[in-house]
Amino acid sequence: MTGKKQNSPVGRNGAEKPRTGAGGEARSSLFQKAAAPKKRAQSRAKGRQGKNGNGKAEAASAQGAAESHQKIRRKRQPKGEAASLKQKLAAAPASVRPSVLSAPQPAAPKARAGRQNRPGRKASKKPPLRAYFLGGLNEIGKNLTVFECEDDMIIVDCGMAFPDGDMLGVDMVIPDFTFIERNVDKIRGVVLTHGHEDHIGALPFLLKRFNFPIYGTRFTLALVDSKLKEHGLQNKVRAVMVRPGDHIRLGCMDVEFIHVNHSIPDAVALAIHSPAGTIVHTGDFKIDCTPTMGEMIDLARFAELGKEGVLAMFCDSTNAERPGYTKSESKVDDSFDRLFQLAEKDRIIIATFASNVSRVQQIINCAVKYGRKVALSGRSMVNVMTIGAEMGYLNVPKGALIDIDQISRYPKEKIVLVTTGSQGEPMSALTRMAFADHRKVEVGPGDFIIISARPIPGNEKTIGNVIDELMKRGCKVIYESMYEVHVSGHACQEELKLLQAL
Numbered sequence: 001m002t003g004k005k006q007n008s009p010v011g012r013n014g015a016e017k018p019r020t021g022a023g024g025e026a027r028s029s030l031f032q033k034a035a036a037p038k039k040r041a042q043s044r045a046k047g048r049q050g051k052n053g054n055g056k057a058e059a060a061s062a063q064g065a066a067e068s069h070q071k072i073r074r075k076r077q078p079k080g081e082a083a084s085l086k087q088k089l090a091a092a093p094a095s096v097r098p099s100v101l102s103a104p105q106p107a108a109p110k111a112r113a114g115r116q117n118r119p120g121r122k123a124s125k126k127p128p129l130r131a132y133f134l135g136g137l138n139e140i141g142k143n144l145t146v147f148e149c150e151d152d153m154i155i156v157d158c159g160m161a162f163p164d165g166d167m168l169g170v171d172m173v174i175p176d177f178t179f180i181e182r183n184v185d186k187i188r189g190v191v192l193t194h195g196h197e198d199h200i201g202a203l204p205f206l207l208k209r210f211n212f213p214i215y216g217t218r219f220t221l222a223l224v225d226s227k228l229k230e231h232g233l234q235n236k237v238r239a240v241m242v243r244p245g246d247h248i249r250l251g252c253m254d255v256e257f258i259h260v261n262h263s264i265p266d267a268v269a270l271a272i273h274s275p276a277g278t279i280v281h282t283g284d285f286k287i288d289c290t291p292t293m294g295e296m297i298d299l300a301r302f303a304e305l306g307k308e309g310v311l312a313m314f315c316d317s318t319n320a321e322r323p324g325y326t327k328s329e330s331k332v333d334d335s336f337d338r339l340f341q342l343a344e345k346d347r348i349i350i351a352t353f354a355s356n357v358s359r360v361q362q363i364i365n366c367a368v369k370y371g372r373k374v375a376l377s378g379r380s381m382v383n384v385m386t387i388g389a390e391m392g393y394l395n396v397p398k399g400a401l402i403d404i405d406q407i408s409r410y411p412k413e414k415i416v417l418v419t420t421g422s423q424g425e426p427m428s429a430l431t432r433m434a435f436a437d438h439r440k441v442e443v444g445p446g447d448f449i450i451i452s453a454r455p456i457p458g459n460e461k462t463i464g465n466v467i468d469e470l471m472k473r474g475c476k477v478i479y480e481s482m483y484e485v486h487v488s489g490h491a492c493q494e495e496l497k498l499l500q501a502l
């Protein structure tokens with residue numbers, strides 16, 4: 001397939017270009033990988049935590065990348081060279097040693113054992129547990145982690161990433177599957193944490209090549225199913241639906257699913273119980289005491305696991321540089337209410353993530369309250385909301401939703417248009433509207449546009465261009481820094497600290 005780039009973590013390590021970070025300043029990561037601020041899924045062995053429990057970005061992820069690289073190379077060594085490599089590794093600085101997570105010593109006290117021992121430093125009778133990051137570490141997107149214990153491996157998530165601005169002609173970036181190909185006989189299945197593109201987007205490309213069973217929650221599997229249909233893979237994949245609290249056995253590992261809050265329904269964290277010990281993989285999460293959809297995160301289970309002893313926690317670190325707590329989804333309700341009043345006679349157009357079912361539900365509720373009809377724009381928006389409504393995640397009162405072709409039949413003050421394009425994606429509905437390229441919607445004075453999302457790091461410029469263009473056409477534009485029209489789906493520092501403390 002053209003327009004798709006396979007991204008090798010081995011090749012990337014020494015060749016990553018400087019890129020613009022969340023704060024807007026260029027981060028020259030060339031040859032300075034170890035000092036680069038981390039973005040995602042950091043491996044944090046609890047035993048190494050020490051004084052550094054403030055949830056701040058650490059250099060450990062760069063080590064993880066180096067370790068992953070190292071382990072992949074290690075696999076290639078002929079048997080006879082294994083011993084000499086071992087010696088070399090022992091002499092190597094800590095940053096390039098493999099991230100093998102060993103179980104605590106048998107003599108160690110059971111509770112909090114992981115905190116009192118330095119994992120991976122002492123000989124242990126228990127088998128080691130290895131983690132390989134084929135994506136998602138040091139970057140936003142293409143999350144794919146492989147856990148190995150004894151002769152078994154499991155894959156956690158299989159996401160895609162958006163191409164950087166300099167990847168001309170590339171539509172999407174997927175992880176390099178070479179490592180999986182080499183270990184295909186060991187892999188027992190693919191476990192999914194939630195249905196965002198950066199966690200399931202590359203799944204069809206994996207399943208086209210390998211016939212692994214997949215495990216996920218109801219909404220996640222529904223999104224995967226529509227993706228597999230697009231790729232002609234329906235009925236060819238064994239998909240097993242799980243619920244929070246369920247356990248599945250994959251080789252020597254027992255995977256437990258734990259309910260978390262995130263910006264998509266049915267997100268879960270994983271506790272992977274293995275002969276080496278238990279590790280926790282949080283997936284993407286936040287702690288929302290007043291979610292607008294579903295229950296609060298199952299903190300009690302995390303606390304129990306902490307008491308039982310956790311070897312390591314792999315944690316969502318998207319917002320690790322943001323202090324405080326992520327605000328509750330309920331906050332957005334108040335903002336929408338105020339803005340719907342402010343819009344008066346204008347047509348309201350709201351751009352948000354297509355997968356954020358609870359946000360669209362909030363918009364529908366507000367529209368009903370103010371006597372407006374809701375229309376959806378953008379293929380992925382229509383697709384996800386159709387699935388959401390069919391499965392009962394989205395509650396649409398009769399007559400509240402109209403087809404986009406019908407919007408011209410209503411006066412402007414009776415319409416709310418919910419659209420994709422909150423990231424300024426070139427082909428998205430909002431971008432087309434901004435550049436007068438949308439077949440059905442023309443924008444101008446009398447349009448009140450709300451961007452209910454935050455730019456994913458790297459997208460600031462493209463979304464800025466779209467906002468400028470909309471304003472030039474005479475639209476009023478409201479975005480996150482003006483009103484609380486968006487809250488993140490990821491935990492901030494205080495939430496990360498809380499989870500680590502548990």
Ligand SMILES: [Zn+2]
Binds near residue numbers: 194196262284489
């Ligand atoms: Zn997510």
